[in-house]
Amino acid sequence: MQNIEHFFNESKKNDKLNTSYPIDKSDWKKYKYEGELKFDESKLCFYIHIPFCQSKCKFCEYVKYVKGDEDLEKQYIEILIKDIQNFIKSHRNIELFGFDIGGGTPLILSDENFKTLLEFVKTEIFSKLKIAKDFEASIEATFFSITEDKIKIINRCGFKRISFGLQTVNRKFLKDNHRGSPSLQRMMQVKHWCKTNGIEKINIDLMYGLNGQSKQDLKNSIATIEYFMPEQVTLYEFRTNILKVKENKTKRQLFKQYEFLYKNLIKLGYCGRFGQNTFSLSKTDLGLSSYIKNRMINNISYKGFGISAQSKSREGVSYNIGKEEIPLEKCLENKTFSSEDTYILPKEERLAKYIAISGYCGQFSIKIMDEILGESSREYFKKQFEFLLKKKYIEIFDDIVFITKRGFVCYGAILSLFYPNKKI
Numbered sequence: 481m482q483n484i485e486h487f488f489n490e491s492k493k494n495d496k497l498n499t500s501y502p503i504d505k506s507d508w509k510k511y512k513y514e515g516e517l518k519f520d521e522s523k524l525c526f527y528i529h530i531p532f533c534q535s536k537c538k539f540c541e542y543v544k545y546v547k548g549d550e551d552l553e554k555q556y557i558e559i560l561i562k563d564i565q566n567f568i569k570s571h572r573n574i575e576l577f578g579f580d581i582g583g584g585t586p587l588i589l590s591d592e593n594f595k596t597l598l599e600f601v602k603t604e605i606f607s608k609l610k611i612a613k614d615f616e617a618s619i620e621a622t623f624f625s626i627t628e629d630k631i632k633i634i635n636r637c638g639f640k641r642i643s644f645g646l647q648t649v650n651r652k653f654l655k656d657n658h659r660g661s662p663s664l665q666r667m668m669q670v671k672h673w674c675k676t677n678g679i680e681k682i683n684i685d686l687m688y689g690l691n692g693q694s695k696q697d698l699k700n701s702i703a704t705i706e707y708f709m710p711e712q713v714t715l716y717e718f719r720t721n722i723l724k725v726k727e728n729k730t731k732r733q734l735f736k737q738y739e740f741l742y743k744n745l746i747k748l749g750y751c752g753r754f755g756q757n758t759f760s761l762s763k764t765d766l767g768l769s770s771y772i773k774n775r776m777i778n779n780i781s782y783k784g785f786g787i788s789a790q791s792k793s794r795e796g797v798s799y800n801i802g803k804e805e806i807p808l809e810k811c812l813e814n815k816t817f818s819s820e821d822t823y824i825l826p827k828e829e830r831l832a833k834y835i836a837i838s839g840y841c842g843q844f845s846i847k848i849m850d851e852i853l854g855e856s857s858r859e860y861f862k863k864q865f866e867f868l869l870k871k872k873y874i875e876i877f878d879d880i881v882f883i884t885k886r887g888f889v890c891y892g893a894i895l896s897l898f899y900p901n902k903k904i
């Protein structure tokens with residue numbers, strides 16, 4: 481137990497411990513496999529990455545290019561569609577549990593390219609594959625990039641959820657970070673378009689922990705949420721793992737900012753457990769798209785299409801080309817985005833990856849841990865469970881491990897107790 485306590489206290493100081501795993505990709509070097517990741521399972525989620533943006537927000541950690549030549553964009557969509565067709569052709573009986581289009585800013589595609597992509601999704605994916613019961617397709621947008629015509633296409637092609645990035649309403653911060661700020665009037669107009677065109681759920685992303693972000697900023701974000709009242713709100717703690725900017729907030733300060741947002745969202749009528757990043761006005765959904773829910777909580781395998789997208793099967797993980805900021809033209813030359821950057825992982829690493837992914841929702845399932853390990857995880861991680869329960873950092877209900885309010889301040893250290901190669 482002393483070892484655990486020591487290891488845990490050291491981990492608490494490590495800023496790299498959040499929900500990213502592996503901590504460093506070189507940790508997986510020995511598991512590298514020369515070939516494509518195989519999927520023997522039929523239950524899958526799909527993700528499509530559209531890497532184009534109006535400008536590059538300085539705080540953003542995703543792979544993106546400033547929108548430029550429409551012809552390159554067209555080539556991008558053509559390759560994407562080919563990759564998806566090839567995958568579907570070589571996999572039988574796919575049952576789709578989730579489908580997200582993200583980015584980047586998918587809505588920034590030209591009308592024609594956007595329509596081509598969404599019509600393809602509707603006719604070749606949603607109409608042909610088996611669709612699971614709780615399936616709910618979702619697409620990411622910004623308030624600037626969306627138009628009423630595109631909302632009509634979104635609805636017609638089977639999407640009922642749109643997730644908008646707001647981040648903060650501090651205009652100066654946004655301008656300094658190369659991002660515009662939508663007016664409230666614009667936001668309400670977009671809401672009206674959504675509601676008159678069949679969009680059932682609007683989610684808004686807010687960020688906290690941003691450099692220089694004050695309590696007043698957070699109050700202003702909450703005031704905007706109160707006015708707009710989206711069905712769902714997602715909170716993102718600023719991550720700097722792959723950014724040159726360094727965050728300047730302590731874990732305690734981050735905790736306080738989260739706590740403030742949490743209390744106020746609950747006051748506004750949103751449901752969500754302390755520690756969860758997603759909130760919903762409905763008691764029955766977790767504020768997540770079915771892609772995120774099934775990928776994160778239920779450990780359903782996922783296949784990513786497009787530059788930099790990640791895939792995970794029962795046996796490992798792979799990354800598409802483009803993760804390392806390669807020029808767009810270079811990525812297009814290949815005529816496919818699927819790569820051979822594949823890692824076939826032992827059960828300990830697959831378990832760690834699951835814990836990190838599910839930890840995003842502040843919880844993980846003992847049943848899924850048992851399945852991955854092929855033995856009792858309560859026994860395998862006996863010391864870890866004893867320590868975390870004794871410290872009241874976790875509680876367990878119906879085989880689900882929940883990170884408590886007390887534990888949330890050091891959630892990265894909690895997750896890391898389940899990572900391999902630690903002499904505990």
Ligand SMILES: C[S@@+](CC[C@H](N)C(=O)[O-])C[C@H]1O[C@@H](n2cnc3c(N)ncnc32)[C@H](O)[C@@H]1O
Binds near residue numbers: 583585620646686716
């Ligand atoms: C894929 S991004 C794109 C969404 C959309 N393009 C936009 O800008 O609103 C999805 C969300 O990730 C979050 N995000 C971006 N950079 C982040 C970072 N460095 N740390 C944590 N969250 C981040 C933002 O809240 C953003 O809305």
Ligand code: SF4
Binds near residue numbers: 536542584659
């Ligand atoms: S936050 Fe959104 S708009 Fe800004 S660079 Fe990232 S993906 Fe693009």
